[in-house]
Every structure is written in C-alpha cells, then in structure tokens.
Amino acid sequence: MSEAQAAAAGVMSTVDILDRLIAFDTVSAKSNLALIDWVEAFLREHGARVTRVADPDAPKAGLIAEIGPEGAGVMLSAHTDVVPVEGQAWSRDPFRLTREGSRLYGRGTTDMKGYLAAMLSAAGRASGMALREPLKLSISWDEEVGCLGIAKMRDALAGATPLPRLCLVGEPTEMQVATGHKGKRAIRAVCHGEAGHSALAPRFMNALHLAAGLVQGVQALQAEYASTGARDPGYGVPYTTLHVGRVTGGTALNIVPDRAEVIFEFRHLAADAPETLMARIEAMAAEVETANPGGRIELEPMVSYPGLDTPADGAATGLVQRLAQVNGTTKVAFGTEAGTFDGLGIPTLVCGPGSMEGQGHKPDEYVEEAQLAACDAMLGRVLEELRGA
Template sequence: MTTPLSEIELLDRLVGFDTVSSRSNLELIDFVRSYLDGLGVASTLLPDATGQKANLLATIGPADVPGYVLSGHTDVVPVEGQQWSRDPFRMWENDGRLYGRGTTDMKGFVACMLARVPAMLAAPLATPIHLALSYDEEVGCLGAYGLVDHMTKSLPEQLAVFVGEPTDMGVIGSHKGSTGLLTTIAGKACHSSRPDLGVNAIFHAVDLIGALRGYAEELAAAPEAQSPFELPYTSVSVGVIQGGTARNAIPGDVRFQWDIRATKAGMVEKLVERFRAFCDDTVLPVMKAGFPDSTITTEYAYDVPPLVPSEGSLAETLAKRFAKTNQVGAVNYGSEAGIFQRAGMPTIICGPGRDSEAHITDEWIAVEQLHRCTAFIDDLIGHARKT
C-alpha cells in the first residue's frame, strides 16, 4: 500500500528524474505507475517505437462513461549552457519557492494531480477523471498523438480536457500552432579555387532563408484585426543552419530548420506551398544549371495544431469556475491542447506557475501556485462526484 504524498513531496521526486527530451522518461513513468498501483489505481503504458519512452494513462472512476482529463507532459528542456546555482535535478526550497528543472514546466501540475488521487478515490467519482502523461512535448508534442489516438479508440468521448501548462492558474482558451520544418539543399562540392565546378549550397540557402525572412516581414506588416494574440500575426523564423566543411571548400550540402507559429488553420499549408514553389521555380533551376542532380527538399519535423477559441465549451466553463475567473486569455506558444481539441475533446489550458519562470536558469514555482492548483483539482473532484 502506497503512503500518499503531498504535491511538494511528489514534485521533489519528479524533479529528481532527468527527463530532458533527449533522454528516456521510463524511470519517471515507472515511479508514477508504482505510486498509482500502490493506491489501487491501474494504469496503461503506451511505449514509443523505440521502447525508451512512454505515455501513461490512468482512470479513476467508471471508465465506461464520458469523463474529464488532466493532461501533463513528463519531459523537460535541457540545462546545458545555463549556470545553475545548484543541481537542477535536486529540488530545493527557498522563501516560498521550489527550484529545479521542470518545477514549472510542468512537473508541478503532474505532482498536483497525483497528490489528489486519494481524494478522487475517496469521493467516489460518478464521472471519471483520467490522468494523461506524455513524452516529448518539448520537441514537437510527439507523444501526445499516440496518447490521444489510444483514448479516442478505447474510451468514451471526453467531456473536457485540462492541460496544465503554466498559466499562473489563469484560463487559456487559444494558442498558435507550432510547426517545425527541415529544408535540405544538395548542390555540388568542390575546391573554393574553382567555384565554377560546383554548386554552392550555402549561397542558395541564403536565397531561401531570405525568402522566409520576406514572408516573416510581410506577415508582421499586416497584423490580423481582432486577433487575441500578443503578436497578432503568423510568425516565421529560422533557428538552425548546418553546412560546409572548410573555408576553402565549396559546400555541397546545407540543412536548416525553420519554424511557423500560425494563428489559424490553413496558414502553414499556404506558406509551405509558397516556399516550395519558390524553391522549384526560382532557385532549383539555377542550381541544376550548374549540377543537374541538385535538389531541395522540405520536410515536416512536427506540426502541432492551434488551440482554437471555443467560447461556452464545458472545458472553458468549468475552468473559469474552478479558477475563479471570468477571463480567458491567449498565448503565442503551442501545446498539446490543440491535439486533444482536434480529436473532438473540449480543451482548455490552466496550470500552476508562469511561463516566465519556465526553461530558465534556476527554474522555480511558488508553493502558493501548487496550492491553487490542488484547489482547482479538488473543485473538479467535487463536480465529478456529483455529476
């Protein structure tokens, strides 16, 4: 029999698992499974293709009727390049703040939902509450797709999903999409003393990146009327360039990663189609004139859908009630919420901590935020007990 732990004790345990997205999350998942099993709650493990990562789904209450979902991701961003004052994977407390990687984004929320499992069991619940934990949210919400697919196939249609990204316990009803793309340019390498014998992939990458910068400036110059976002337009950026081998060598291959944060559905497809047309009609013919086997390819690394406003949905209505607010906001970042919503589940974002406290050196969350989050979950438990 598991001894129930508080949200602070659970957060301490969760932070202790190094679940940077490049690493396995299985030790954390095994801990959660063991903790739930000790409370008498069965869970389902949903591993990825490598077997090194897994989603987890647990249900408290009757699983054969529509219910509510508390959703959190288990991975965290890297700590390399940051000068932490202490070990980032050993939580410490100071002046009402809890420090450690993932305290805010978003192990704090996961700790709160696990801490309230005994209360869910004691209720008892007439409407189920599902605990959904995913992997690889930070690198494109990769795990959520399999998790949501499993839920839609194995469970009744859900009444509401609460995604616990850090919002200062405010209610967020919309966010932009997040799309990552990879463009690869293959020209012909040669000695820099005879550039006429090759095709300089970097030069042509500059042309392509210039086109993307043009799209970004064009979109920023035409903000969308009545947009809920702080940046009221779709943004385009380039984040990584890789290519070349030496100063005195014409580079034959270049790769660059770029990003689209779309305000609405359809924007990504339009921009990618426009970019590919520029590649095929303007840049590639010039490359092929120098080397017929030149190529330009663009692939999707991930494509996270936007969270679309859904005024009056049950998710929004309940979140406003439990968070004790009448305000519903919007954010520029993406999350797994759009994936749940696209699968037909009313979805809202509300969680402890602030995004300004996430991903930073000495990441932290206020203890007061955890208390507010457990109060929110307790209100959900009370609602699920009655309905």
Template sequence: MPEAEKSTMSLLENAKSHLKDLVAFDTTSRYTNRPLIDHMAAFLRGYGIEPVILLDETGEKANLIARIGPADVPGVVLSGHTDVVPALEKGWTSGPFDLTERDGKLYGRGSCDMKGFAACVMAMVPQLVAAKLERPVWLCFSHDEEVGCLGAPAIAEWLAKREVPPMLAIIGEPTDMKLVTGQKGKIAMRCHVHGTSGHSSFAPDHVNAIDNAARIIAMIAERAGEIAENGPFDHDFTVPHSTMLATMISGGVATNVTPDLCSFTFEIRSLPSHDARAELEFLKTRANSEVLPRMQEKCAETGIEWEEIFAYPAMGDNTSSEGFAFFRDIMPEWSGKVSYGSEGGVFETIGGIPSVIVGPGSIRQAHKPDEFVEVEQLSLCLAFLEKLAAKISEPA
C-alpha cells in the same frame, strides 16, 4: 517518502513531496522516462487504480493513462508531459534534479514545466478516489512533448476510441494558474540545399549551396513580413499573427572551397485560423520555381531537399463547447492565448476533445537555469483541483 507518511501530510506538503520525487528523475527528452512512469504507476496501484501504459516503438518511452471514476459518462482529462529540457546551462545555484526550496520558491528542472502540475494531481489522487465521482477524471502523462509533442497523439487516439470520450482536457502547462484558450501550432522543417564544390577561385563554375539557401531564407523572411503586416490576426494572442523564421544554419568546409551543401532549419508557428501546410507548400513551390532552375542550369544533379522534423496542431478557442460550459464556473481568470506550444491542439485535433490550458508557474521561469515554481502557485493549483473534484461529484 513512504506513502503511509504522505497520507498524514497536508495537501500542499504532499504535493511538494511528490514534486521532489518527480524532479529527481532526469527525464530530459533524450533519456527514457520509463522509471518516472513506473513510479507513477506504482503510486496509482496503491489506490487500486490500474493505469494503461502506452510504449513508443523503441520501448524506451511511455505514456500513462489512468481513470478515476465511472466510464459511462463524459469526464475531464488532466494532462501533463513528463519530459524536461536539458539542464546543462551555467547558472544553477542548486542541483537541477534535487528540488530545493528557498524563499517560497521550489527550484529544479521541471518544477515549473511541468512536474509541478503532475505533483498536484498526484496529491489529489486520494481525495479523488474517496470522492466517489459522478464523472471520471482521466490522468494522462506523456513523453517527448519538448521535442515535438511526440507522445500525446497516442494518448489522444486511445481516448477517442473510448465508448464515452472525455468532454474536456485541461493541459497543465504553466499559465500562472490563469485560463488560456488558444495556442499556436508549429511545423519545424529542415532544408538541405545541394550544390557543387571546387576551389573558390573558380566560383562562377560552381553552384554555391549557401548562396541559394540564403535566397530561400530571404523568401521566408519576406513572407513573414507580409503576414505580420496583412494577417490573419487574432489579438488575443501574445503575438497576434503567425510567424515564420529560419533558426539554425550550417554549411561549407573551408574559406577557399565553394560549399556544396547548406542545411538550415526553419519554423512556422500558426494561428488556429491559418493554414500552415498551405504556407509551407507555397514556400516549396516558390523555391522550386525561382531558385532550383538557376541551380540546375549549371548542374542537373543539384537540388533542394525538404525534411519535416516535427509538427503539432494549433489549439482553437473551445469556450463554446459543452465540456467547457460544464466547468466554466470553476475556471480561473482568463489571460488570453499563447504563441508557445502545448499538447492541447493534439487532444483537440486528434482526439476530438475540446481543450484549455491551466497550470501552476510562469512560462518565463521555464527552460532556464534555476527554474522554479512558487509554492503559492501549487496552492492555487490544488484549490482549483479541489473545486474540480467537487464539481464532478455533483449528479451528472
């Protein structure tokens, strides 16, 4: 829809129109997000805002950063990711990239996670530009959050280098428009166990890779149980302790061949107070001292290989920060802390920017067929953003 037409629409209808535009871009993480970023950039230029575009090393993925308001005072980040998970599952009753409204719900891939927030921010741009803000709003939209928060570090680093960095980041992940003040970090790993193969009738002569991978997986499960029993704990989280588990496994070529390779993935989701790197090193040390020697007694060429897939940091409780204090009176109802990931920890750890999570939609509707966001949630988000705009229009 032409922007001239959108200018005559209500704020909510404007947001719905922007959401339809955004959902139409298939930004599944394996594809480029450049067309969507170009669309956002063109929209912002229409209001005299020249965005910064940060490309990844391939040139196929892009982050967008734009400032509305002055640069010489600390402001607020409104952050979202542009990528979505695949929409290949059965069960869609309408096209996943064709936003469809039914019974007060807007269906489409990314409508909830998290293009709904981006659409609300875009709908607010005319109002933010006209408000003559006393503090800036930084619009930040990243690539590849769904596959490990790969784009956000570049944004956080760029913001940290500003003469006056932002005072708070609001991550628009779906929280039912309630305030979330903590998020777990994650390390995703792949372990390759290299054994020896041969006809399974001579199994005692071989180093069975699956058997030895199973021993390491048992160590992960054992340690997970210890953490669940002994902590550390933070009962504000949906799951009040860190977790460890194996998630995928592959190995073997035939029923009568001893497997010489077994690979499995595992993850550590950690509380902000729990050192996930120390847990990983503990596991490696134990595997290398208890499993590896038994393997190499039979064959010195066997081994255990560790591969990090991705990692992102936890987000701590920033409610005591100066930035949060400034915005405290407009914050919605608190709903605790979450065990899933977001870019909040990246902004906090890499950018030094205190962060919270507030956004439209329910995480229970994300990553599934017929993903939706309720229209009422967009209304609540727009009302929150209008309060934010009024707050930062006050004298700094």
C-alpha cells in the same frame, strides 16, 4: 475529500509528490521509465485503471489512467520530460527539490512537474471519494522536443471511449485560463550544389547560395504575413510567424560547398491553414531552384503539432473559469499538447501553475507554493464536479 481529510488519510501532498518527481532526471534525451514506473505504481495503489503506452523507438512510455466509474469525466494532462540544464548557471542541484521562502526550486517545478504532482495528489484524493464520473489522466513524454509522445499516444487516447467531456492541460499559465496557442511545423531544407575549387567558383553551384536564397524567401513570407496576414489580438505577436534557426554548410574556404542545410519553422494562427503555408514554402523553394540552375532543394518535415483555438465564450471555457475561479481568458505564445486533444473532439483548455515567461527553461527554475495551492484548489473543484456535488 478535503485536503485536511486527505492528509489525515495519508494521501501524499502535491509538494511531497513533486519532491519525488524532481529527483527523476527526465531530460528529453533520456529515458523516463523510472518516473513512469513510480507513477504507475502510485496510481495502481490508489485503485486506478492504468494503460501504459510504450514508445516503439525509445526506452520511454506514457500512461492513461482512470479513477471512478466508467463514463466521460474530465481528463488532466501533463508531460514528464524537462529541458536540459547543461550550460545553465544553476546555484543548486536541479534534480533535488529545495525550498527558499515561498519558492520551490528544481528542474521541472514550473514546466511541468508541478502540475503533474497536483494531478497525482488529486488522483489520491479521488480514490477515497464516491465519484459519479471518472477522473482521467494522460501522462506523456517528449513534449519539449515537439510533442512527440502525445502523437504516439493519440490512437490509445482516441480508443479510450467515451471521450472526456473536458481536458485540462496544465502548462504554466499562472492559473489563468488559456483558450489558444499557435500550431507549429519545423522543416529541414537540404540544399544540393556541386563541389569544386574556389578559384573556379563561378563554374559550380554553391549550395550555400541556394540556402541564402531560401532564407531570403522565408524572410519575404514573414514580411507578407506580418503586413497583410490574418490577425489575432489575443497573441503578443498577433500574426503567423516564420523563423530560421540554423544554417550550416561548407567544409573549407577553398571548396565550393555541395551541401547546405537550413532548419526553419512556422507557427501559425488558426486562420492560416498549415497546408496552405507549406504549399507556399514549396513554391518559394522551387523559385530559388529556378534562379540557381543546377541546384536542388529537398524539404524534409521534422516535427509538428496542431494549434488550439477553443471558443472563449463556450461552455468548456466557462466551466474552467469557474473551476479556476478566474473571469478572463488568455492565449499563450508557446505550444502545448492541447491541440491533440482538441483534434480528438475533446474540449480543451490550458491552465496550470507557474510562469512560463518568468521560469520556463531557465536556471534555478522554481514555482511559488501559492501557485501549487491554487492548482490544488482548482483540481479539488474538479473532483467536486465529478462527484456531482
């Protein structure tokens, strides 16, 4: 079914669907159930077989859907949550789609409700086609806070056999084909010392001194990886990175702090096993403890997600290049859910409308209509691929 035929048949366009999606305030700290209810009703109306995956800990959910016959098929993947707008200088209502020239403004237009809208429009078109293979959809939550939702969907995705022969994660790449991104682990270090009067400070173990030693250790590891670690020239920063994002501790100047926290992360290349790097961090923390008798450091895992490293010369990459009508490949600096699908044995690429660098997480976020049109065209070719044309 062409886009003109779809319009004649009353199938909602990507822009019309995006208008509905933007109106749902799905900032990660809030529920996404109103949006999920609307999307599930839309998919069922178009004949999809839909499984809802509920978050056991919060009023949130995701969806796994299929249209067409049983089989492997192709999966399209998007998340429903968006980043907050508080503290940003928006010049328009972030939760109402507005058009200005060729731009469509609203929170999530680029990251990544634009692609979700294109997915749903493709599903609407697929419902009127005789497919030889199924179109599959994965719609998740809490991607923006560490890919939490997709981790809770993993078992349901793994159990929905046969697995897709390809997954397209539609994070914004300006419709370029991305074969990789780094994996991530975030860690909270709780440093324990001993409280006391600051006039007698040398008699007590200052938890902030422990924290300072830990920060120096993270810096030293970063310097090592930057100078002698593995390299991947596909990335703007071609080595594994470590970053301290927050240090807190102490209650008053005249009290030796007995507790401090350091929150840090590492983003690792495929060549650097996260378990190896974590073991080095644990050894470094033990050295800081030894240098500060009476101190203790607890390392607590926070969030993590796997990286992606799909072969640039593989069959899946070639197929997506043909579907997107591009020749080259790229790698992205940000994390995605693609590594989860790859870990299930599904060849996975990242390709979607909009610019993460230009628009992602910024005030007055927008997507160019030409980007949505290019995405619609790519997903139209996906449908032709599934139809066997």
